[in-house]
Amino acid sequence: MHDTNIIYEANYKSALSFLKLGMKEQAFDCLNLAFSQVSPENKTIDNVLYFYILSDLSVLSIEKPDKGRAKALIEEGLSVKKDHADLLFLKALLLMDENRYDEMLESITHYFLSSTAGDISLYNYRFTHEGALREIYDNLLPVAYKNAFQHLQIRDVVFRLCEVTNNIYLLRAHEIMVKIDSVRTEKGQS
Numbered sequence: 001m002h003d004t005n006i007i008y009e010a011n012y013k014s015a016l017s018f019l020k021l022g023m024k025e026q027a028f029d030c031l032n033l034a035f036s037q038v039s040p041e042n043k044t045i046d047n048v049l050y051f052y053i054l055s056d057l058s059v060l061s062i063e064k065p066d067k068g069r070a071k072a073l074i075e076e077g078l079s080v081k082k083d084h085a086d087l088l089f090l091k092a093l094l095l096m097d098e099n100r101y102d103e104m105l106e107s108i109t110h111y112f113l114s115s116t117a118g119d120i121s122l123y124n125y126r127f128t129h130e131g132a133l134r135e136i137y138d139n140l141l142p143v144a145y146k147n148a149f150q151h152l153q154i155r156d157v158v159f160r161l162c163e164v165t166n167n168i169y170l171l172r173a174h175e176i177m178v179k180i181d182s183v184r185t186e187k188g189q190s
Contacts, residue, residue, distance in 0.1 A: 008037035031057040045081045057087045083114035089127040101147040105154045112169035
């Protein structure tokens, strides 16, 4: 089993080298090979390298675009670690493409909760930086909230989560939701 870890780690490192050189196809091939070498018993919450492979492979699959593959990879990872911030961010992007705004808000909410879980440095998340948060606050969250069927119920859930967790990311999200609802009220919408 140890030899297998070394092999998929080497393939992952090769993929990173290809990515640094802008050679995405070769990186994609190396990531697919690395992913195929991760045995079922190594697909655990403790295997950070497994999550790196999943995240990078998901991003490249979205870019191809092979969104079906990306969705399967993301769901596999979330079945192992339901609060993996990068995978939740990527899931929100896929849900937006599918116009599944209520589920997108759920994914964003989980993302905000996971962003304060304390494992950011362990998993070396790539989508928890200020730019990713700005993208969520300025684009993803408003689009999802404006188009969600159950936006008021979701806002209430976020408010209750704010009260319980005092999560700074959720507090800001709730403020944005209230502002959007104020504009709706002014325009006579619900």
